[in-house]
């Protein structure tokens with residue numbers, strides 16, 4: 001039986017806020033983490049811990065597989081790495097309520113953590129990117145989703161946990177809008193009108209670059225991305241859960257041109273403006289976060 005944070009496998013919410021926090025110099029994060037572990041219950045919040053936090057807790061090697069995000073060495077595009085100590089994905093139905101909840105977490109964590117990034121996100125047209133293309137079609141479903149997203153067989157404290165790759169992509173929609181419908185469809189590799197996959201799309205089309213069965217080993221992830229906007233900017237808050245970071249890294253390497261020099265056509269109109277990896281701890285039977293793997297036990 002998996003015991004993941006319920007928000008990972010649940011459907012996307014109508015609205016969300018993503019917060020990333022740095023650890024303050026010399027701060028002791030134990031008390032803030034205990035409060036988080038106790039109160040981060042239910043589908044309303046998903047919590048991820050970054051390598052900088054585990055290092056400070058001297059628990060860096062207690063979560064095998066957690067590492068900072070590093071762009072592929074031979075990448076032909078800029079892929080920023082912006083590590084953070086803590087990541088919160090607040091999920092809800094009302095933007096105002098989410099604003100107040102995010103503010104409350106910021107205040108509660110203030111003794112040890114400071115906010116470094118925040119994006120407000122929303123479901124668009126039933127699960128489409130702002131370009132109008134359906135996102136998430138090839139996601140694994142049901143038990144497959146749990147198998148792909150969650151660690152199993154690693155022992156108590158780790159089983160049910162998940163590794164999440166997070167990147168905010170900023171779109172230049174003007175650049176996409178000037179393309180013809182066919183060019184737009186060939187950028188993604190699917191037809192926007194009916195979501196059909198296009199066999200004749202070029203090799204740089206996004207779904208040709210990332211076809212999960214086209215890797216050896218196969219590279220499946222559970223994507224839970226949502227459009228974001230904050231006034232001047234907008235794009236896709238890309239979020240992919242996995243039982244390791246390997247599948248995400250393989251996909252990004254191919255997208256970035258590191259393998260064969262060919263970059264994903266997405267880069268003609270969008271680019272990531274940040275990038276970080278986190279470990280999402282499992283939950284205990286009482287619903288609280290299980291932080292025993294990193295040595296925090298009530």
Ligand code: HEM
Pocket residue numbers: 129133134135136137138139167169188190206207210211212213221236238240248251252255266270
């Ligand atoms: C602005 C950024 C992105 C946009 C707008 C975007 C959009 C899309 C769309 C519309 C699809 C087709 C429908 C679907 O299967 O979901 C798709 C598929 C996919 N995307 Fe992205 N995506 C973005 C970034 C990424 C990144 C960074 C990765 C991984 C490194 C990724 C991995 C995938 C995968 C694995 C698929 C399914 C491929 C398959 O097996 O057919 N995407 N994406």
